[in-house]
Amino acid sequence: MGRRVLLKLSGESFADPEVGYGIDPSTIERVAAEIAEVSREGYEVGIVVGGGNIFRGLSAAAAGMDRANADYMGMLATVINGLALRDVLEKAGAECRVQTAVNIQAVAEPYIRLRAVRHLEKGRIVIFAGGTGNPYFTTDTAAALRAAEVGAVAVLKATKVDGVFDKDPSQFADAVMLADLSYMDAVNRRLRVMDTTAITMCMENNLPIRVFNISKPGNVAAAVRGEAVGSLVH
Secondary structure (H helix, E strand, O other): OOOEEEEEEOHHHHOOOOOOOOOOHHHHHHHHHHHHHHHHOOOEEEEEEOOOOOOOHHHHHHOOOOHHHHHHHHHHHHHHHHHHHHHHHHHOOOOEEEEEOOOOOOOOEEOOHHHHHHHHHOOOEEEEEOOOOOOOOOHHHHHHHHHHHHOOOOEEEEEOOOOEEOOOOOOOOOOOEEOEEOHHHHHHOOOOOOOHHHHHHHHHOOOOEEEEEOOOOOHHHHHHOOOOOOEEEO
16 A cells, blocks of 8 residues: 555544534544654545534524525534644654645645645645535545545545444344445445545545554554555545
């Protein structure tokens, strides 16, 4: 596997497990330690962060808020997570930059593709916040887009479950994990790997998607190293 990867971290993975929202220091510190470890090994890591632990645009839109406005609020939540992750990564000894698709110059660099690539080449971790900068697009789509733009060899999607299942494992005890499947399997069977736009973008750019459980210690580092954790969509 190549040395440059795009790690997609959901906002929920930052959340305090007791209450389901906010930022849990112990979780973020463990994840950051693993990312810093593989960065020191020479892997180039870009990260797209979600914001669901702070604000979820789709839920707010479903409750009657204007969808575009809700999505912009969600983008700002991803910036908060990005700044929190950068702080912890730097304490773990990794050099890190935050770039945002929504211009907030006081707190982060604007997203500039060639600058992001240069940071990665210099061994810096780059956190891409603010989604794509546009409403109606998920952070999954942002992850696929940034991965293609910076020339990553894979999208690594960290979730709360062990991989991709044939049905929701939280609702069905007989759900079966699928270790290996095609992009079209994921789309046609509506397996909720990522949204359809993100999967299609990965398929068109020949970007494999590895889905794995972030709550198991060591999984983040193993996924970056190309080990067979979770499920592979390709």
